Amino acid sequence: MITNYNKHFDPILSSFLSDEYSVTIDSFEFQLTRKEFEGDITLVVFSLLSHVKIRPEDLAEKIGHYLIQNHEAVIRFNVVKGFLNLLLADKFYLNQFKEILTKPNYGHHIVTKNSPTLMVEFSSPNTNKPLHLGHIRNNLLGYSVAKILEANGKNVVKTQIINDRGIHICKSMLAWKKFGNGETPKSSGLKGDQLVGKYYIKFDKEYKNEIAYLVSNGQIEKEAKKNAPLLIEAQGLLLLWENNDPSTLDLWKKMNQWVYDGFELTYNDLGVSFDSYYYESETYLLGKNIIKKGLANNVFYKKEDGSVWVDLIEEGLDEKLLLRADGTSVYMTQDLGTAQKRFEDEPLLSGMVYTVGNEQDYHFKVLFLILKKLGYDWADDLHHLSYGMVDLPSGKMKSREGKVVDADDLISEMTAEAKNISESVGKLDSLDEDVRQLMYKKIALGALKYFILKVDPKKKILFDPEASIDFSGNTGPFIQYTHARIRTLIQKSNLDLEVFSSSIALDERERNIIKQISRYPEAIELAGDQYSPAVIANFIYDLVKSYNTFYQNVSILASKDDNLKSFRIALSRKVADIISSGCDLLGIESPDLM
């Protein structure tokens, strides 16, 4: 179904049906005509039959005749079963195109101070290990969705909650203390997050050794896992941290800072950024006041041992623990508190989007339900942007075991590959060395981002490091390349003004392009409704395909007719603008040269 023709045809169809059959229908269903039939758009007549009791062919025929006589855009029609195919005048498309040209930020809704504010949370890393491919998907998705929501007229606050405390952080701290010999990012030349990650892996290795040793001395594995000295020591460190032990806090701050510095570099490479930050070390005690409130309202209840629970069995879920018997909070408690805090921090906030993997579908279902039960009016405006895992052929990535596709490694490998390919096809040779290096990176990231964003978020991605990511076909570089080609074409055209009259006979390919670009606003809205960059990616790809067949078959600059040439350049420019805009929504750069 398409909607951008409704404003042109709904009124006239509506009045026809009311005059002829005394029925009131004010919206009609159109679709693009299949290429094996003559026509541009197709009115699907079937859905009208419940109101008008005649054969679909007859109704279609009548409507067709009426439109020819009463709507200047319709020049021919044919009827196949219940489908009324309408052929529209070139002038209609030219006018449509001219209308598009007058809208500077075509497809984007304007954001004002009064627009609703949304918080989009993504990234949310642990500070004990570097980012891997799974985090890349999270970052790209969150960032792109934030952009898409902006394009849909929302004020967006991009935020992340940093998981900077807990036993896992203490593990890497302890390993560094014991085995690090004072190693720093400076002394080792390692990126800070890589360095800390190294000690997280080191901990796991030594810990496993200890378990093996204990088991060989007769302990059961389950016991050995609890009794290993390293684990006990790490737990001790967590206790010291919670009691604000100065030297522990110092080490914690120092190592976290290394990680933040390292992450910053990776975020820069990925081109993502944030407007605000939340730290779990500051929020992990929040939420207890909500528990009190819930108890007072009988939304929650207390068990004999003093633990607090919520009963969601009526909603088809389970009972969920909110506060342990000893009064300490759990993950859910924190999230309740953090949500509330954010609405206090941002007075204009009207909703939130959580970019978190589908492992936590259940958690967010429960979280949102509890907030709703507690009566927060914003509880209906929370959305869990759930996405599938990125798996390796060998299974799940496990950073403890070092079985990951490291984000930094992947980016540098792809940059090297972009360089290889550029050199072998002889592109970019004219550029300076440093500009060229930047270009390789833009192309590499274009490939990576598109590879990830073009698939529906909820589907899992299987990434084969052996196969690597393509640079030709349905890929980011293909889109970037088409964009660059159009930009140089425009430059070579040397036209000061792209003004043209409406007396042009359009080529079928040109009509197709106009049809496609006129649907860009729909695509942006759909992407926003579905929180799915894939919608944009696929839209842009289709447009690029259409433009390429046009480009391949029409010598644009060779045209003797200035009017036609102006039109074609204007069309090309609009296509380039939309590609560029779409890439921007995906966080992909679209260089003018390539």
Added chain:
RNA sequence: GCAUUUUUAGCUCAGUUGGAUAGAGCAACAGCCUUCUAAGUUGUCGGUCAUAGGUUUGAAUCCUAUAAAAUGUACCA
């Protein structure tokens, strides 16, 4: 066991929310660079839309059952 999600060409994915004869890329094969950039383009090959029922004028799309896979299943975060 229960819950959620996924299943479309050899591989990776689309499929405009129920419309006509299901589309791309990769891979394989055959063409197109003296013409605006060949990371391109034209064509060939490739389909029991997991399976079986149902609803409907019409189903890859909605419902039910079955199968396979992934994830979750509460005092980890």
